[in-house]
Amino acid sequence: MNFEVVHVSRGDIRLKSEDKLVHVLGEALIASTPTEPSYVIYLNTLNTWEMPPDVALTEAEKQEVIGAIRKHFHDRGSIVEFE
Template sequence: MNFEVTHVSRGDIRLKSEDKHVRVLGEALVALAPNEPGYVIYLNSLNKWEVPPNVTLTETEKRDVVSAIRKHFQDCGSVIEFE
């Protein structure tokens, strides 16, 4: 599944794939050095789709979401951490 990051805020990241939407909680950080994370993602918040509501993500979909987030931050030149 191809995910696109549509919005990054200081508390969450939103992604979409076709007509499905997912929200992942996280936290923007102040990186004091180029190799320090600028954002942390809370993997325990990655459970269900926002649209369609109350539908559980599969393990493959979760991996695809993580890959899309990783690529987004890599393309921006930022370090990300997953917890």
């Protein structure tokens, strides 16, 4: 699958892959230095697809979502942390 970050807010991130959507909770942070994270992702909220509803993500899909989020922030010169 190829995930693309389509929306980042101060409390969540949405990604899509073809006609599927994923929603993961997180929190925007105010980094005081360039080496501090500017966003934290709560991995315990990465469980199911938003669309189709209530379908569990596989472990491989979760890792792809994490990779897409990491790339999104890296491409913008920001650091993301996963908890």
